[in-house]
Amino acid sequence: xxxxxxxxxxxxxxxxxxxxxxxxxxxxxxxxxxxxxxxxxxxxxxxxxxxxxxxxxxxxxxxxxxxxxxxxxxxxxxxxxxxxxxxxxxxxxxxxxxxxxxxxxxxxxxxxxxxxxxxxxxxxxxxxxxxxxxxxxxxxxxxxxxxxxxxxxxxxxxxx
Ligand SMILES: O=C(O)CCC(=O)C(=O)O
Ligand SMILES: [Fe+2]
Numbered sequence: 001x002x003x004x005x006x007x008x009x010x011x012x013x014x015x016x017x018x019x020x021x022x023x024x025x026x027x028x029x030x031x032x033x034x035x036x037x038x039x040x041x042x043x044x045x046x047x048x049x050x051x052x053x054x055x056x057x058x059x060x061x062x063x064x065x066x067x068x069x070x071x072x073x074x075x076x077x078x079x080x081x082x083x084x085x086x087x088x089x090x091x092x093x094x095x096x097x098x099x100x101x102x103x104x105x106x107x108x109x110x111x112x113x114x115x116x117x118x119x120x121x122x123x124x125x126x127x128x129x130x131x132x133x134x135x136x137x138x139x140x141x142x143x144x145x146x147x148x149x150x151x152x153x154x155x156x157x158x159x160x
Contacts, residue, residue, distance in 0.1 A: 093130035
């Protein structure tokens with residue numbers, strides 16, 4: 001824990017370690033730890049393929065990958081004796097253009113569609129349209145997930 005606290009997120013800064021987002025409204029306590037770090041996609045062929053396969057060429061042109069600014073977020077949800085009283089990540093849509101989510105074999109991501117085991121979930125974020133989801137925790141096993149969020153650069157205007 002000492003090492004995690006060394007990377008503690010500072011107010012106003014997006015990167016670092018944080019525990020539950022207690023400043024966010026939620027009826028249930030959020031039960032997780034998060035490590036966020038920046039990632040800049042300069043020219044990523046694999047990212048282009050993912051976007052084209054998932055959403056098609058038209059959408060890919062509008063994503064402007066070279067001018068994006070991205071975040072990777074690793075989440076750790078400890079086992080919880082009372083999972084009905086907590087949420088891993090509360091209901092939300094992603095405030096990004098695109099999110100690529102990977103979860104471990106435990107499942108727990110609750111989405112409009114049931115995520116397939118071993119598959120990435122690719123969400124279109126609020127820049128274009130919203131898609132509500134949340135993550136729950138497990139009574140006996142810890143859960144891990146990783147999300148890659150792609151945003152337009154702050155100085156870019158996006159036409160919906
Ligand atoms: O942990 C998960 O499976 C989902 C996380 C999530 O939706 C998010 O970080 O935006
Ligand atoms: Fe999300």
